[in-house]
Amino acid sequence: MKTALVTGGSRGIGLGIVEQLLKNDYQVAINGVRDQKNVQPLIDSLNINGVRVVYFQGNIGNKSDRQRIVEDIQQKLGPIHVLVNNAGVAPKKRKDILEIDEDSYDFVMDINLKGTFFLSQLVAKSMIESKIHYPKDSFCIINITSISASVASISRGEYCISKAGASMLTKLFAVRMAAVGIPVYEIQPGIIRTDMTAAVQEKYEQLIKDGLTLDKRLGIPQDIGKIVSTLVHGELPYATGQIITADGGLMIRRL
Ligand SMILES: NC(=O)c1ccc[n+]([C@@H]2O[C@H](COP(=O)([O-])OP(=O)(O)OC[C@H]3O[C@@H](n4cnc5c(N)ncnc54)[C@H](OP(=O)(O)O)[C@@H]3O)[C@@H](O)[C@H]2O)c1
Structure with missing residues (x-):
């Protein structure tokens, strides 16, 4: 059975991705920062259909946490075939x-960019090794960045910078992993209904009513889960790095 690691898979977009991967018969390693006891009810509810979901607590911004997460996953679930950052x-x-201030800058960059980069590095090395042992297996890396990689929001500049950096990470790893036939993709969500956007939901809903998006609704985590599912199935061939x-059409310029 193939294993997928979804960082931040305990709620929001990550959980939407986990649910879809489970439908696709992946065993899933969920990572998040909350204690195991807080996510246990979720893990139990996901495990009801006999699938294998295991929680690996840890801060991806922390080096020893990253190493522990990857080692524990390999020990409990075997090689990692899919990494969803x-x-x-x-x-x-x-x-x-x-x-x-610098604290806010460091907080966002350490998790969104540095953590994602070094976790990708660790898992990419393990995938290269696994590919030698299981040459017929398919592997891939998917980065969830944001339209903020190119849309400037001056009230959260550190977030935009982190996502722009993470978008370059896609290109870098796509080039490096092409040498071993492992594709790397990026999904840029627009505005998705999760805890992250809860505080500004009303504002966004009004903007959507006023025509911000072509699809007149907020996105939902399942939208992103379905795209991940398409990618892991190899249904977007010859397209690494894309x-x-x-975003429901938010990025389309109109006149
Ligand atoms: N929502 C949007 O509109 C939107 C749009 C574009 C891009 N995105 C991106 O999509 C991703 C998911 O966003 P979301 O809206 O689903 O966020 P969310 O609802 O706030 O959930 C964030 C998830 O990340 C985990 N997490 C936070 N810090 C972590 C760390 N240091 N180490 C490991 N896990 C950590 C959380 O774990 P706990 O549950 O343990 O706290 C949680 O599972 C983010 O990268 C976000 O930037 C979101």
Whole structure:
């Protein structure tokens, strides 16, 4: 059975991805920062159909946590075939770029960019090794970045910078992993209904009513889960390094 690691898979977009991967018969390693006891009811509810879901607690921004997570997954579930780099944070407080402090910058960058980069490095090395032992197996890496990789929001500049960096990470790993036939993709969600957007949901709903998106609704985690499912099935061949924008048409310029 193939194993997928979904960082930040305990809620929001990550959980939407986990649910879809389970339907596709993957055994899933969920990573998050909360204690095991807080996510146990979720893990139990996901395990009801006899599938294998295991929680691996840890902060992806922390080196020893990353190493422990990857080693534990390999020990309990075997080689990692799919890495979905989904875990991410918004600034604790939105502030104008002229007011952002270094703590907020470091908090966001350590998780969204540094953590994602070094976790990708660790898992990529393990995939290269696994590919030697299981040459017929398919592997892939999927990065969940954001339209914020290119849309400037001056009230959360550190977030935009982290996502722009993570988008370059897609290209870098796509090039490096092409040498072993492992594709790397990126999904850029627009506005998705999760805890991350809860505080600004009303504002976004009004903007959507006023025509911000072509699809007149907020996105939902399942939208992103279905795209991940398409990618892991190899249904987007000859397209490594590509970005799939899932924003209901928000990024289309209109006149
Ligand atoms: N929502 C949107 O509109 C939107 C749009 C574009 C892109 N995105 C991106 O999509 C991803 C998921 O967003 P979301 O809206 O689903 O967020 P969310 O509801 O806030 O969930 C965040 C997830 O990330 C985990 N996490 C946070 N910090 C972590 C860390 N240091 N190490 C490991 N896991 C960590 C959380 O774990 P716990 O449950 O343990 O706290 C949680 O599972 C993020 O990268 C975000 O930037 C979101």
